[in-house]
Amino acid sequence: MGHEQSQESPKTGSGRLACRKGMLQLSEDYKVEKPLFIEGPCNITGQSILSLEAPISFGDNTRFDGAVTFVASKSLQGPCAFVAGSMAVELNASVTFKNCFNHIGHGSGGGLRVWNNLKVLGGHLAFDACGA
Numbered sequence: 308m309g310h311e312q313s314q315e316s317p318k319t320g321s322g323r324l325a326c327r328k329g330m331l332q333l334s335e336d337y338k339v340e341k342p343l344f345i346e347g348p349c350n351i352t353g354q355s356i357l358s359l360e361a362p363i364s365f366g367d368n369t370r371f372d373g374a375v376t377f378v379a380s381k382s383l384q385g386p387c388a389f390v391a392g393s394m395a396v397e398l399n400a401s402v403t404f405k406n407c408f409n410h411i412g413h414g415s416g417g418g419l420r421v422w423n424n425l426k427v428l429g430g431h432l433a434f435d436a437c438g439a
Contacts, residue, residue: 341361347369349368355374368393369392369394389420394419400430402430402433406436408438
């Protein structure tokens with residue numbers, strides 16, 4: 308989708324936003340200042356607030372097993388998150404998108420765009436003040 312993989316780790320703490328061996332364990336809040344590509348497939352666990360100044364792209368199927376909030380600080384060039392495969396929000400997981408606006412155009416999503424299937428399997432998926 309034209310997003311480059313970030314060379315610098317967007318963070319406010321000491322962790323990295325990278326999926327290793329199919330897992331991304333979130334334990335702190337992050338600030339994403341440049342478009343970020345996360346290779347996958349990826350299972351995301353833990354809790355985090357991702358403050359976005361640029362969008363995040365997931366390169367393959369992505370599964371959420373934790374509590375993640377995506378918060379845009381401004382209107383972005385695309386949705387807050389793009390998933391190139393399918394996305395699943397698992398039982399007891401919570402994924403929230405806040406203030407996500409796509410200023411490129413309609414039809415591309417403001418909070419989230421999933422290329423294949425989106426499944427909410429007993430978890431919680433919410434959009435607060437988002438639009439395209």
